[in-house]
Amino acid sequence: MPAPVPGGKIGRMTAFEVRPITDDERRSTLDLLRRALHTRRITDDAWARSAVSWPAEHKFAAFEGGDPIGIVSSFDTEIAVPGGRAVPVAAVDGVGVRADRTRRGVLSAMMAAQLGDFAARGLPLAVLHASEPTIYGRFGYGSAALGKTLRVARPAARFHERVPAVGDVRMLTPEEAVKELPALYERIGLHRPGMIARPDVWWPATHERHVGPDAGYLVAVHSGPDGDDGFVVYDTIGRRSLDSPDEGAVLDVRDLHAAGPAARAALWRFLLSVDLVSGVHARHRPVDEPLAVMLTDHRHAATLAVEDDLWLRPVDVEAALGARSYRAAGPVVLAVTDRTLTANTGHYEVGPDGVRRTSAAPDLALDVDTLGMLYLGQWSVTALAHAGRIEVRDEAAVARADELFTTVTAPWCGTHF
C-alpha cells in the first residue's frame, strides 16, 4: 500500500494528509463524493446493493484530523486504442472535495498521489469523464473523445428505404437485464477507440441501479443472424400536462451498444417505433453515428450539442504511444512536456514502425494533455497547431503527423463511470 503523503495546509495551519482509504472508510468517502456531486447520502438499502462497486482499493482520500475531506477513486480496466489493441487503463470514477475545503490544494494533492500510484503500477493510460472541462488539463488530461446529443422527432422521422431491417428486438425483464447485459456487452466487444471493458465492480452501481427490479429504465435487446448483438437502455419521461394533453413521452437513451450497423439501425428503428412518443433523446453518442443520414429527412435528427466526453492522460508516454498503431507516413519527433510525471518529459520518434525515445531535434512540441487529445484520433494535428496547443518546429511535419495519427472511426467511450 502506498505511504501517506503530506497534503498541505488548510486555513490557519490545519494540515491534511492524503493516503489510501481502509475498508472502514468506504461508506464515509462515498457519502463525501455524493455530497460534492449534490446527491443525497446513500441509504442502507442502496449501500447493501452497491457497496461492491466502491471497494477500498485504488482510492485516495485527504483527511483532516480523522475526517475525510476529499476523495479520488479509480478502477482498473482496459481501453481500445487505435489499431484495435485493448490496453490497461485506470478509469477515474469519483473525484470530490468537501464544499468547505475547496480551492486549497486538496484535489491537487490527491491527484499527485493517484497519478504517482498509476505510474508506479505501470499503467500506460488514465481516463475520466469531467464534471467541468476546466479541472483536469492541469493534471495532464486532454479532451480525447467528444460525444453528441441527439434529439429525434417523432412521428416525423422516417427511415430511408435502404437502411437495413434485419433481426428482432425484444424487451427484457429487469431480472433478465441484470443477468444478460454484462455478457452481451462483452460479446459486442471494444470495437471503437475509447471503449472500455466494464469490470464486475462497474455493473451493480451503474447498471443495476437503473435497470434492476426497483428502477425505472427499460431494456431492449436486438438479435441478428448470430444471436444477440445489441441493446438499448432507456427511460421514459412523460410530458403530458393539462396544457398539452396530447404530448407524447420522451425516450431518454442512456446506453446503446451494437456489434454492427444492422443491429444499431434496428435498435434506432425500435426506439422510433414506440407509440405515444414525441421524441427520442440521446446524450454522448459517437460524433460519427450516421443516424441523420438513415432518415429520409436528416433535420429530424438534430444535433443539440457536441461536448467533451472522455478525457485521457498518458501516464507512461512511451508505452502509450507504442500501444496504438499509426497510418503509413514518415516518422515525426514529438517533444512532450509533463510537469507532474516528469519522467515523461522528452523527445519521442513516432512512426508506423514503432515509437522510441530519441535525442533528435523535435518537429512538434506539446504538453502531455495535448498528447491526450491527439491520442485516440479525435483532433487533428493541424487543428491543435492552429489552436496554439502544438508548437510547430518543422512545418512539413504537420501533414505527416496528421496522417500518422488519423483514425477512420471517431473515438467514443459509451460507458458512464
Ligand SMILES: CC(=O)SCCNC(=O)CCNC(=O)[C@H](O)C(C)(C)COP(=O)(O)OP(=O)(O)OC[C@H]1O[C@@H](n2cnc3c(N)ncnc32)[C@H](O)[C@@H]1OP(=O)(O)O
Ligand atoms: C472524474 C470525476 O469524478 S468529475 C467530478 C469532479 N467533482 C466535482 O465536480 C464535485 C464538486 N467539486 C469539487 O469537489 C471540487 O471543487 C474539485 C474536486 C473539482 C476541485 O477540488 P479543489 O480541492 O478545490 O481543487 P484544488 O484546490 O486542488 O485546485 C487546483 C487548481 O484547479 C482549479 N480548480 C479546481 N476546481 C476548479 C473548478 N471547478 N473550476 C475551475 N478551476 C478549478 C483551482 O482554482 C486551482 O487552480 P490554481 O492551481 O491555479 O490555483
